[in-house]
Amino acid sequence: MSTIHCQSKPKGTEAKTEQSAYTDDILKIKYITKGNAKFKRTPGGFVSLEFEGKFYSRVSVYRAFPFTNPDSFISIRQPDEKAEEIGIIRSLNELDKETAEIIREQLNIRYFTPEIKKIIDIKDEYGYAYFDVLTDRGACRFTIRMNTSSVIRLSETRILIVDIDGNRFEIPDITKLSAAELKKLDLFI
């Protein structure tokens, strides 16, 4: 058993071991930039990436701030379950147009969230609310559970609705709704 040392040692005298170098590496953000990476559409409709000398035949894209900063801090990850991070794109604007477009396509499908343009009807009954709405993708109906956090206020005016199966819908600005629509929604906000 080793003895206990209580003296504090001056920093910096510790030997840099392989271990701490490894940790340092983990702690740094690995940025993917225009210069060091090449994204490509695959024939199968996915995205491949060449980065730091490695080729990834398929990558997943994650938003770090999907609501507050959807175009920045895009985390590129392995497509498997572990989803290890490959790197981060600081901002889509820093990429060339073509690449940004490729990434955006993937983001759009991953974060598929219809915007509710018009509320036609909301019926609430026995713990469930049935929505009949018009979205930017067309008319649709869905069901949410009452009494849980199905309706999330992202900001004073912005609302996210999550249905019983986890599907998401968004109202970007509730002040744009008509008085009658607001009244229907009143119950939830």
Place this chain on the structure above:
Amino acid sequence: MVLDTTNTVNLPKNLIEQLEGYGISADSIFISALADMNLDCQYEPCYIIVCKDKLVMALGTTKKRETHIYGKHRDSSKLFQSYQWAVKIFDLNKYDSLDIQPLISGGVLFGVKDENPVSLVAFSGSQMGDFRRLVNVYNKLAKNEELTDEDLKPEDDDIFCPKCGAIYPDRARKICPKCMDRRSVFFRMLAYFKPYTGKIVVMMLCYLGAAGLNLVWPYLNGTVLYDKVFGKNEEFLRFVGLPAGKFTVLLAAVVLSMVITKFIGQVLGIIQGVMTAKIVPDVVKTIKSQVFDSMGRLSINFFTSRQTGSLMTRVLDDANFITGFFIDGLPYFFINVLTIISTCTVLVMINWKLAIASLILLPLLTFVSYKLLPRLWHYYGKRHRASRSLYGQLNDNLTGARVVKAFGQEDREIKRFERYNSQMRDAELSLVGFDNRFYALYSAVQNIASFIVWGFGSIIVLYTGDLEVGMLISFAGYVTQLNGPLDFMSHIFRWWAESANSAQRIFEIIDSHPEVAERDNPVHMPEIKGKIKINNMTFGYEPNKPVLKNIDLEIKPGELLGIVGRSGAGKSTLVNLISRLYDPDEGDIYIDDVNIKDMSFKDLRRSVAMVSQETYIFMGTVAENIAYSNPDATPEQIVAAAIAASAHDFICKMPDGYDTIIGSSGRELSGGERQRISIARAILANPKILILDEATASVDTETERAIQRSLDRLVKGRTTISIAHRLSTLANADRLVVLDEGRITECGTHEELIKLEGTYYKLVQLQKEALTIRGISEEDI
């Protein structure tokens, strides 16, 4: 191989016909799933169908603008009637395998051919289960593996009421409140009063008496007083049997009867009040304890999905609302209904023309309040929700006060509170506003009624002589008497709205069936050996987001099993499932070969004790806290448990020893001290299966050793599952399991896992290195 494919075909009729045209018969279809989006995120139905030897994709198009419906469909054969189907048929070797790329909700189905993924269609979260099953079936077929009925069994599809199509509030119970439980909230509430029928009959008699007296009163002080006494009506004198001319005596008699009427009225009121006081608190108590009872029965999920603060307001506020309504509201409701009916009858008898004139507004009034009632309900619901989030916020703030202060965020918290507070104010304002308008309408109608009586009545008295002055006074008296009850009726609507709202919410709790429920005839297992078997278990807290995937694990009786894995890997989730705080989505857990779903809760809880990662200290003394699992424990047992948990020393050093009050308002304990009390609690419970979830993470290494040693003694003959990040904690484990992303990736003894050079090996190396860094630097000094 005979497979049951009868349940698998849930395709639109026109598509099935079309497929049959292509030589694909309905019963050759193994499984199908509906992709409800295309890859450009547009709603577009596309059925993916797996048959015996074909993969079919049927893309639907239509000219009409159809409403997209999320979720399962009740009758798929009726869906997409107007659609045209573009059908593509492939051989099963088109793709080597199918797979799903999960999206935030839903996923993308893709096929893999020669390692190249090709995306096919996208689908919403509602279809995830179907696609998982489809992918499984396809991959088995592609690999020429045997399919089982299990693979083709549709997911629990009957989540809709067959009558009205609404989703069951409780999928396990399959009772549609709309179709089955037509008893209204009111009658259900009333059922609570059934045991007090005798007292209620007495009360009713009092009401009847009071209502009767209410009828007599205007008659006495109107017609009798004015027309008969002051009008010197000899006939009336004869009628009551008094000698002629004795009007003073008559006056005295009338006054006396008026006094008696009032007096009896008072007595009846008192009796009825006493009865109410006897019944109501009992009923309220019953309701409250029922609510608390169901809250205790409810599964963990119920509590984590709601803020604790809001739960408290719910139970206390709601019970109080209902109390108020039933103490003051309901009895008067009956009295007033009686009064209104009888008064109206009398009015019609006195003069039907005048009666009609003054009552004509009544139906209008009823209609208006009937119309406005739902709006009022709505405002009350809204205010209640606002107050709930306000209390929730308050509760969060109080419990998190330390964190708030530590980060100096008081101002921000105040602002946040302000926001909820103004929401509450707005809700209150709109409620009061609406209430006032409602009430103003009532007063207006009442005033108009009064004008009509006097105006129209005077005309009748003056010109037709159908009515005497005293009669008019009586009449006016009756109409005025109607005001009170009518007033009340407008009030009671509000009142009823409020308490029905509360009652509904209370019933919601009483009715909410725990997601984790005991079976009807549970298996009793007084003695268990402690064998645990987990069979292909999958579980997620949210739909379609599995946290644990296909877990297979067998733990021998008396074994000490260590679980390691990254933070968030699902370790705590796994042990929560073993203690049945949640039920698995798929697969089963067995203790001694009995499915834990079949075990009685009592036996399960007695056999399995867990020291969880979040220690919980109840309000009470140290001794009570330790003896929580076994309130009959002797002091000796308590001390023994505390010693085993290395808690004895610090407990004795506190001035009040084992009688020190700890918990929310008592003495604060350090993190490690709390853990040790939790361990003592588990030790005292003396379970056959002991689960330690990071149970010693907050205690120093030396104390941990001590606890370890006593646990070593204790775990003899006991199955122990120990979760730890610090590998030294698991030094004595018989076997170790590595969890990674919800899967068991490694399993074996320490030596075996070291030999494997996998995750565990890496962990050991890392921790060793972490220690040797110290070692190296020590030598450097």
